Amino acid sequence: MSEACKTPISFEFSAPKTEAAFSSLRRAYSRLSRFQHEFISVTYGAGGSTRDGTKHAVTALSSEGFTVAPHLSFGGDDEATIAGLLEDYQAAGIKQLVALRGDRQSGQGSAKMVHAAELVEFIRARTDDWFTIHVAAYPEIHPESISVATEIEFFKQKVDAGADCAITQYFFNVDAYQQFLAECHKAGITTPIVPGIMPITNLAGLQRFSSICGADLPRWLTKRLETLDGDDVAVKDFGCEVVTRLCERLIEAGAPGLHFYTLNQSKPSARILENLGY
Ligand code: FAD
Numbered sequence: 001m002s003e004a005c006k007t008p009i010s011f012e013f014s015a016p017k018t019e020a021a022f023s024s025l026r027r028a029y030s031r032l033s034r035f036q037h038e039f040i041s042v043t044y045g046a047g048g049s050t051r052d053g054t055k056h057a058v059t060a061l062s063s064e065g066f067t068v069a070p071h072l073s074f075g076g077d078d079e080a081t082i083a084g085l086l087e088d089y090q091a092a093g094i095k096q097l098v099a100l101r102g103d104r105q106s107g108q109g110s111a112k113m114v115h116a117a118e119l120v121e122f123i124r125a126r127t128d129d130w131f132t133i134h135v136a137a138y139p140e141i142h143p144e145s146i147s148v149a150t151e152i153e154f155f156k157q158k159v160d161a162g163a164d165c166a167i168t169q170y171f172f173n174v175d176a177y178q179q180f181l182a183e184c185h186k187a188g189i190t191t192p193i194v195p196g197i198m199p200i201t202n203l204a205g206l207q208r209f210s211s212i213c214g215a216d217l218p219r220w221l222t223k224r225l226e227t228l229d230g231d232d233v234a235v236k237d238f239g240c241e242v243v244t245r246l247c248e249r250l251i252e253a254g255a256p257g258l259h260f261y262t263l264n265q266s267k268p269s270a271r272i273l274e275n276l277g278y
Contacts, residue, residue: 005277008257010167010194011040013264015050015071016057024264025057029066031266035278038257041069041098041134047105048075055085059092068094069134072123073102074114079122086127098134098167099123099158117154120161135159137166137193139180140173143214152187159191166191167259170198170215172242174249192256197247199260199268200239203229240268244275251276 011032016022029040042057044050058070070089074082089097099119104111116135123131135158138151145151155166171177177195184193198215200206203225210217221242228234247258260269 005251007251007255008038009035009273009278010038010069010257010259011269012196012259012261013040013042013057015043015045015054016264017045017050017053021264022053022057022060028262028264028266029061032262032270033066035270035273039067039069039096041071041096041259044071044073044075044100044102045105046075046103048073048077048102049105051075051077051081051085055088058094059088062092062094067096069096069098069132070094071098071100072119073100073116074119075102075105076111082119082122083126086123086131090127090130095130096132096134097123098136099163100136115154115157117157117161120158120163124162132165133163135163135166137168137180138214139168139176139195140171140214140216142169148183152183152189155184156187156189159189163191165256166193168193168196169213170196170261172218172221172246173216174246174253176216177250177255178253194257194259195250195255196259196261197243197269197272199243199262199265199272200225201236201265201268202232203235236268236271240271240275244272247272247276 013025013029016025042054044054054070058068061068072085099116101113101116104113120133120135123133137155141148141151168177181193207217224238225235228238250258262269
């Protein structure tokens with residue numbers, strides 16, 4: 001891409017559990033902040049395990065004037081705890097949230113979890129239009145979904161409950177994204193659906209993540225990465241080239257934004273953004 005790229009971008013960071021981890025997040029963010037971006041988001045550990053770490057990080061970053069969106073789920077918490085958190089975020093001037101059901105914590109078994117649509121409803125009932133609410137979307141279908149039809153139906157419930165936009169699970173197949181957009185359009189969903197972008201830096205990590213979250217790793221990609229395995233530089237170069245091309249195709253397809261899963265590292269996302277002309 002030659003001319004400066006104008007598609008809005010955002011960055012996601014994993015919630016820090018220690019002060020050292022928070023310092024490392026800050027360092028990564030300070031290196032990425034040179035790229036004009038809409039907001040950064042900070043994850044919420046499975047089952048609410050990073051409730052305090054997420055709150056500490058986002059309130060500190062927000063007090064410095066950065067636009068921050070904490071991720072939030074009910075986890076194992078009651079309504080009073082979540083309402084308290086929403087009040088704290090309002091008091092800190094935070095205006096965006098990523099509302100999720102959340103992942104199960106290990107050992108949590110099959111305990112019932114509060115669906116994201118119910119959380120969106122709860123947030124709207126408590127705080128009206130204060131927050132811009134992002135929710136998750138799955139072009140390759142969420143691993144627990146029974147069918148494409150229910151995937152779209154339950155996604156629509158989140159939108160109808162008051163979500164303003166969606167961020168997708170990462171994927172490497174543009175057709176899956178376009179097919180999902182078409183299905184959403186047919187269901188009357190007009191909310192922007194921003195692709196989540198996972199930089200490729202290491203095959204084993206990518207395989208582990210992908211098997212958990214249900215992202216499809218195409219055979220051609222796995223085979224190339226296997227060939228390069230052991231050569232870190234070659235894996236990163238190839239990964240950067242593949243993800244740059246994916247972003248180019250998404251921008252050409254009219255994606256309303258790109259949301260980078262940074263995993264608290266600056267370099268992989270920065271290289272892709274430079275390639276794209278940001
Ligand atoms: P939901 O929208 O509630 O859907 C979960 C599943 O239940 C889907 O299969 C859906 O089809 C089904 N479903 C929905 N409603 C109903 C219903 N009424 N009846 C029956 N089935 C239903 N996880 C974390 O723990 N912390 C994070 O910070 C985090 N950040 C994320 C950010 C993004 C952008 C994305 C894409 C994912 C993130 N995740 C995070 C992972 C996410 O929590 C998991 O994918 C989780 O399994 C589903 O969350 P959800 O909000 O999509 O859930």
